[in-house]
Amino acid sequence: MAAEQEEGLKLLGVRASPFSHRVQLALKLKGVQHEYLQENLENKSQLLLKYNPIYKKVPVLLHKEKPIIESLVIIEYIDETWDGYKILPHEPYRRALARFWAIFIAEKCMYTIWTTAWTFDEEKREKGTEEVSEILKTLENELKDKLFFGGDALGFVDIVGVFLAFWFPILHQVLGLPQLVVIENFPKLYDWSQRLLDLNVVKETLPPKEDVFAAFSANLQRSNNATK
Amino acid sequence: MAAEQEEGLKLLGVRASPFSHRVQLALKLKGVQHEYLQENLENKSQLLLKYNPIYKKVPVLLHKEKPIIESLVIIEYIDETWDGYKILPHEPYRRALARFWAIFIAEKCMYTIWTTAWTFDEEKREKGTEEVSEILKTLENELKDKLFFGGDALGFVDIVGVFLAFWFPILHQVLGLPQLVVIENFPKLYDWSQRLLDLNVVKETLPPKEDVFAAFSANLQRSNNATK
Structure with a gap:
């Protein structure tokens, strides 16, 4: 993969975000070089507000000064x-x-994991945990004996799935989610997650684990303070 | 548009559903003939449960016995x-x-309209109405002086947008949503909606207005009973 120079290609992202990571990984797979601009969501840049006025969210890819969003x-x-x-x-x-x-992963799976992880209502958490377990079973059945969701090589679904391999276990660690939904309980999914994390393109684009851990911990702290 | 015969092409749908309609319209634009199978969501067919076991929802397109969903x-x-x-x-x-x-239309716009329409909590409805108004303004600005979102001809965005031209005014009629979000308040969007409804491909694929009116009215009746 020879790195291709691409004049004026900019990515507005947040290093600890799985959404930004997807785009970094896709660019890395293509070998396309770009300028990375780290956003501070507490104090959004003029560039972000200008190019994503609707959602004001990352990631935004700027190519020839035209924004691509979502x-x-x-x-x-x-x-x-x-x-x-x-x-x-x-x-x-x-x-x-x-x-x-x-x-399915970007919406149903991540949404259910996220809302289950961050609810402190026991009943909702129990119901959510069951749903997450069903979702992981569904993914396990879909993966079957393939190396990747994309077949023999990393594809679209795997790129989105990095959330499950990397962010999900850290979320577990910070929030102490029930054992039922530990990824190790789903052997094919677990092996796939290790295979993903072993790839150099993935390793080279992931944020440091400590940063994600710190981001989730700060979130937990804020939500503890809010419910006190 | 010569109708192309396509052996074994089946669409599982619900006539009054904007989601099913999108697919019917796309097939009509391509001139591809298919067998239409009307689903009853109160009593789902074995075919639906077999081919969409995850969501159990319409529409499902069956092509060469392979299901395509969403x-x-x-x-x-x-x-x-x-x-x-x-x-x-x-x-x-x-x-x-x-x-x-x-x-944007399929998710943010429809979700906000739907949840605003079906909430009977005054505060939530007021907040939702403001959001819907913002969303319609955003679409008005995006449309500018184009005939269609797709440019001079009906495209992907317009197909999804038929909800705003056809279902949204009926929802208004049944639920009496605030004037603020009547589509007539957004002149470009309104002209576009009339232009859409005037197209033969759209007319020929839309369900009878009375069916949608009846479906929304039944929904209102159920939710009135539930809150009594």
């Missing part, structure tokens, strides 16, 4: 704009499946 | 599988914009 939309844009590594499969049915599972 | 994913699949009418633009940046706005 991480899944950005990944498809990267795949269609630069040659090299193929992130989405070529065949329409396999593309549809990749989109379906990417959305 | 309306936006289905539309992209249709666009990539059949020649003829181009639903998404070819150029990557314009494709990214189309995806962004389609998601």
Whole structure:
């Protein structure tokens, strides 16, 4: 993967964010160099407010001064704009499946994990835990004996799935989620997660574990203070 | 548009549903004939449970006995599988914009309208109404002086936007939403909505107004009973 120079390509992101990471990983897979601009969400830059006035969120990819927003939309844009590594499969049915599972992880799975993790209402947490367990079972069944969701190589679904391999165990550590939903309970999913974390492209783009741990801990502290 | 015969192409849908309609409209634009199977959500068919075990929802497109799920994913699949009418633009940046706005309408806009319409908590409704008004302003600004969101012809965003042209005014009628968010208050959006409803492909695929009115009224009746 020869790094391709791309004049004026900028990524507005937050290092500890799984949403920003997806885009960094997609750019790395394509070998496209870019300027990375770290955002402070407590004090958003003029650039972020100008280019994403609707959501005011990261990631934003700026290419030839035109903004691309929403991480899944950005990944498809990267795949269609630069040659090299193929992130989405070529065949329409396999593309549809990749989109379906990417959305499943990005929305249903992450949303359920997130809301379950950050609720301190016992009943809701119990119900959420069951749902998370069902979702992980569904992913385990979908993965079957494939090396990656994308088949033999990392693809669209795996890029989104890095959340499960990296962020999810840290969330567990910080919040003490029930054992039921530890990723180790899902052997295929667990092996896949280790395979993901072993890839150099993934290693080189992930934020330091301590930063994510610190971000979740600060969030926990804030929510403890809010409920006191 | 010559109708193309497509052996074994089936659509599982619900006639009054805007999600099913999107797919019918996309197939109509391509001139692809299919068998339409009406689902009863109170008593789901074995076919629906078999092919969409995760969500158990419509629409499901069955092509060569393989299911495609999630309306936006289905539309992209249709666009990539059949020649003829181009639903998404070819150029990557314009494709990214189309995806962004389609998601904006399908998720943020419809979700906010729906939850605002069906809440009977006055404070929440007031806040929701303001949000809906902001969203419609955003769409008005995006539309500018274009005939369609897709430019001179109906595209991905417009297909999803039929909800605003057809379902939204009926929702207004049934639930008496505040005047603030009547589509007539947004002149460009209103003209666009009339332009959409005037197209034969749209007319020929829309369900009868009375059916949607009846479905919303039944929903209102159920929610009135539930809160009594």
